[in-house]
Amino acid sequence: MITLTTDFGLRGPYVGEMKGAILSINPDAKLIDITHSIPRHSILEGSFVMEQAVKYYPPDTIHVGVIDPGVGTERRGVIIEGKQFLVVPDNGLATLPLKWIEPRAAYEIDLRKMEGIIGRKISPTFHGRDVFGPAGALLDLGYEPGKLGPEIDLETLIGLRIAPERVKDTWILKVIYIDDFGNLILNLEDYERPREIELIDFGLKIPYLDTYGRVQPGGLLALPGSHGYLEIAINQGSAAERLGLKVGDKVRVKLV
Numbered sequence: 381m382i383t384l385t386t387d388f389g390l391r392g393p394y395v396g397e398m399k400g401a402i403l404s405i406n407p408d409a410k411l412i413d414i415t416h417s418i419p420r421h422s423i424l425e426g427s428f429v430m431e432q433a434v435k436y437y438p439p440d441t442i443h444v445g446v447i448d449p450g451v452g453t454e455r456r457g458v459i460i461e462g463k464q465f466l467v468v469p470d471n472g473l474a475t476l477p478l479k480w481i482e483p484r485a486a487y488e489i490d491l492r493k494m495e496g497i498i499g500r501k502i503s504p505t506f507h508g509r510d511v512f513g514p515a516g517a518l519l520d521l522g523y524e525p526g527k528l529g530p531e532i533d534l535e536t537l538i539g540l541r542i543a544p545e546r547v548k549d550t551w552i553l554k555v556i557y558i559d560d561f562g563n564l565i566l567n568l569e570d571y572e573r574p575r576e577i578e579l580i581d582f583g584l585k586i587p588y589l590d591t592y593g594r595v596q597p598g599g600l601l602a603l604p605g606s607h608g609y610l611e612i613a614i615n616q617g618s619a620a621e622r623l624g625l626k627v628g629d630k631v632r633v634k635l636v
Contacts, residue, residue, distance in 0.1 A: 381409075381410045381412065381437070381438070381440075381441045381442065381520070382402065382409055382410065382411050382412065382441075382442045382443075382444060382516045382517070382520055383411075383412045383413075383414050383433055383437065383441060383442070383443045383444065384398070384399075384411060384412065384413050384414060384416070384444050384446075385414040385415055385416075385418065385426060385429055385430050385433065385443070385444070385445045385446070385447075386398075386415075386416045386418065386445070386446040386447065386508060387416070387417075387418040387419065387420050387421065387422065387426065387446070387447045388416045388446070388508065389416060389417065390416055390417070394506070394508065394509070395413075395416050397506075397509045398446075398508045398509045398512075398513040399411055399513070401498070401509045401510065401513045401514055401517075402513045402514065402516060402517040403517075405497075405498070405514055405517035405518060405521070406517040406518070406520050406521050409517055409520050414429060414430070414433045415429060418447050419627070421447065421449040422447060422627060423447050423449075423471055423472050423473050423540065424472075424540060424542070424556055424557075424627060424628065425447075425556070425557050425627055426445055426447035426473050427472065427473050427474070427475045427476040427477065427540060428476055428556050428557040428565070429557070430443060430445050430466070430468075430473065430474075430476065430477040431476035431477045431479075431480065432607055433477070434464060434466075434477040434480045434481060435480055437464060439463050439464060440463075440464065440465070441464045441465070442464070442465040442467060442516045442519050442520055443464060443465065443466050443467065443468075443477065444467045444468070444508075444512050444513060444515075444516040445466065445467070445468040445469075445473050445474075445477075445512075446468070446469070446507070446508035446512050447469075447471075447473055448469040448471065448507060448508070449471075450469065450471055451469070451504070451505055451506070451507050452504035452505055452507070455469055455470055455471055456469070456470040456488045456489070456532075457469055457470070457488070457489040457491075457507060457511050457512060457515070458470045458474070458486055458487065458488055458489065458532070458537065459486065459487045459489060459515060459519065459525040459528060459529070460474055460478065460481070460483050460485075460486045460487075460534075460537070461483065461484060461485045461486070461487070461525055462481035462482045462483040462484055463481050463482050464480075464481045465481075465516075465519055465525075466478065466481065467489075467512050467515050467516045467519070468512070469507070469512075470488075470537055470538050471538055472538050472539055472540040474537060474539075475539045475540040475542065476540075476542075478537075483534055485525070485531055485534070486531065486532050486533070486534050486537060487525045487526060487528060487529045487530065487531050487532060488529045488530055488532050489511055489512075489515055489528055489529045490528060490529035490530070491511065493527075493528060493529065494510070494511055494514060494515065494528070497514065497518065498510060498514050515528055542554060542556060542567050543567070544566075544567050544568045549634055550580065550632055550633070550634055551568060551632070551633045551634070551635070552630055552631075552632055552633075553566040553567055553568050553610070553630065553631050553632075553633050554566065554567045554628065554629070554630055554631070555625050555626065555627050555628060555629045555630075555631065556609070556627065557627065558620045558625075558626070558627055561613070561618065562613075562614065562617065562618025562619050562620040562621055562622075563605070563611055563612070563613040563619060563620075564611065564612040564613070564619050564620055564623070564625055564631075565605060565607065565609045565610075565611050566609060566610045566611070566612065566631060566633070567609065568609060568610040568633075569608050569609055569610075570608075571610065571635060572635070573588065573604075574588045574602075574635035574636055575587075575588060575636055576588055576602075576636045577602040577610075577612070577633060577634070577635060577636065578633065578634040578636055579612070579623075579631065579632075579633060580632040580633065580634060581631065581632050582623060584600065585636065586600045586601055586602055586612070587601050587602070588601070588602045588603065588635075589601050589602075589603055590603060590604070591603065592613055592615045592616075593615060594615075595615050596615065597615050597616040597617070598614060598615065598616065598617050599614065599615050600612070600613070600614055600619065600622070601613055601614075601615065610633075612631075
């Protein structure tokens with residue numbers, strides 16, 4: 381089973397080309413589209429989405445992720461092996477899903493080897509089709525990842541800086557994802573349940589509740605969210621629009 385997460389969009393041929401390259405190698409591959417609508421080049425959002433997929437898929441699933449603004453440069457393409465596989469550019473995309481797969485080894489994909497396997501030159505601008513998709517197909521066929529490139533130290537993988545910061549009783553958090561409802565997902569997990577949340581930069585205190593319908597339509601609230609991260613939302617509205625926040629913005633928060 382191979383999942384696909386990209387920023388390719390659905391307007392062009394790119395998703396179809398990548399799937400064709402996979403199926404040419406492994407016609408029996410079961411392909412699952414997680415999303416192809418990650419905002420262009422948003423590695424952070426791609427990492428969040430891949431994390432959610434990894435949590436709910438069975439062992440040995442192969443997760444191919446392609447949000448790759450550095451395609452064709454010196455950045456590495458990697459395979460990370462654990463309970464599941466991640467096949468991604470080494471640009472931080474693996475940061476969040478990595479903690480769920482119990483990684484035991486990583487490998488740098490050798491482009492010359494891949495050219496020999498796919499039987500054509502690799503495009504310097506489309507590694508999703510020519511590198512990551514085929515690598516996923518080969519793993520799904522049972523190839524040992526070491527046949528696709530040398531083992532590398534897990535500690536050398538590039539990680540995103542998304543750990544929450546704390547200064548006394550104030551958390552300095554980051555917006556790591558905004559869903560289609562405008563809910564703001566912040567990088568705080570495993571916190572003690574508060575009664576309310578103070579959004580310091582906005583001069584607001586909002587209730588901390590279990591679900592959206594506990595406030596009137598248009599009301600702000602905080603909640604644990606279905607992914608385990610602290611979430612700021614509006615019942616039947618967009619918290620992102622109301623507060624003017626975007627992915628990557630920092631938010632000062634007190635848990636009251």
